[in-house]
Amino acid sequence: MQDGSVLAVSADEKTPGSREKGLNRVLEILEFLHTTQRAIGIGDLAKGVNAPRSTTYTLVRSLVDAGLLEMAGDGNRVYFGKKLYLYGMDYVRGNDLLRRGRQEVDHLSRETGETSELCMLQSGRYTIVHSSPGTRPFRISSATGLQIPLPWTASGRLLLAGLDRAAIEAMVSDDDLVLPDGRKLRLEDFIADIAKAGVTGYCVTSGLVDAYTKCLAVPVFSAPGKVEATMCLVVPIDTSEERTADLIGLLRGRAAGLSIGG
């Protein structure tokens, strides 16, 4: 059985006299910096990942030497380093879908004026991989790279299309089914949504993450039947039926262009 608990950052403290593996500490550090989105002092970093100060200093030094982290302006703060940027560019280069998807998303948001996003599964969770803000006065933006429970989003329903019931259950925890406003989704309904989305080839959700927006998503295939990513538009919840349909049509066309044998 898969042990899903990668990076159980805080939470437990199982064995009292247990030491944490250095690599795991590093992974936690990176993840922590990703959430803070800013340079942070090493002391605070140690607190943040709940690691001993001495260990943290050692690890940070290694990472800085390697260029994965950099000391930020002041002198005693750290943040991501150039190496990570370079590796990230390597990833983009080796990944046609991401490269073209980014362009398509930028293009879509300019064309429609709506916020547009490219989403993928990332270690079992929904992730906004690239987003381009719309031209509307109010910005509907979720941070790139943010991990969001799958049931909260239209894309989540598409990304799970094709998986069997057991696989879906394994990816969705009970907490995930609780929406930001406190409502609880029924697992049955979610699974039904997924099935429906798989058939219709698109998905629209209204007022799930917040009360003012509607999310229109379509799948991007990496192989027939395999949903690799989704493209979505985040529009005001009162967008007309007609415009919604138009936008979905547009999305589907573009997604088809991205897909490989869809």
Added chain:
Amino acid sequence: MQDGSVLAVSADEKTPGSREKGLNRVLEILEFLHTTQRAIGIGDLAKGVNAPRSTTYTLVRSLVDAGLLEMAGDGNRVYFGKKLYLYGMDYVRGNDLLRRGRQEVDHLSRETGETSELCMLQSGRYTIVHSSPGTRPFRISSATGLQIPLPWTASGRLLLAGLDRAAIEAMVSDDDLVLPDGRKLRLEDFIADIAKAGVTGYCVTSGLVDAYTKCLAVPVFSAPGKVEATMCLVVPIDTSEERTADLIGLLRGRAAGLSIGG
């Protein structure tokens, strides 16, 4: 007394019964993938970084679980993962200079038709952080992220401007002074070049990396006197004096726009 020997990838084998730290192995793995620029089998990866197979399997599993690496299409090859891309984007977001520099470079290459690059120091070595190919029939391209000895480039001379003699010597090994064609640069000449570049505010080198190109570089400052990056154009070696001067003027203007109090 900085111990420069991070990632002494191959080379020594000092203590016979010595074990390598997991984190270092990971750093080597990442660096190796960066050089190969493609997905690679775990067995080959182990060979490539000269690590035991069992260890490599364990580490790769951790990294894949964490999303830093991904199993590539076939199923038994690995390459960089989405997480690294996300971290890289975080780096870009937190780094005004890089963000604006990338745009400027893209713009410059479109405007001049020449290959344009943004370069920075990366753990003591010259690194092409972003490059945009020119429109010339022959492409002069060095891979992004490639680490090149400082003395081979015009940018290298500018990046070291402001450092004292000792600091320069510490950053340049004897091997670095040997050019690709076998000629050996004198350290004195290199240091003199640096001083001159610091005063004139630009640097031109001809036929250093290869016999057909000339490199025009200007510094980008992050603080008065502190060279954070360089922008450069790679042009045919027979480019006229006049056009060269024009291009340098253009570069200087753009670099000034990027600099913060320069």
Added chain:
DNA sequence: AAAGATTGTCTCTTACAAGAGACGCATGTA
């Protein structure tokens, strides 16, 4: 079909890194 190479998993040992904590040096604040 036998021999060889490769792949993924597992076990066991011991070299060594994670961590506790002390230390000196800066700050800040009573």
Added chain:
DNA sequence: TACATGCGTCTCTTGTAAGAGACAATCTTT
């Protein structure tokens, strides 16, 4: 002048992860 708080470095111990190597299961080659 004392007292507290945070930073960076260092030392020493011990729990544990790196690594050697055996294993069965595929694929290639001959």
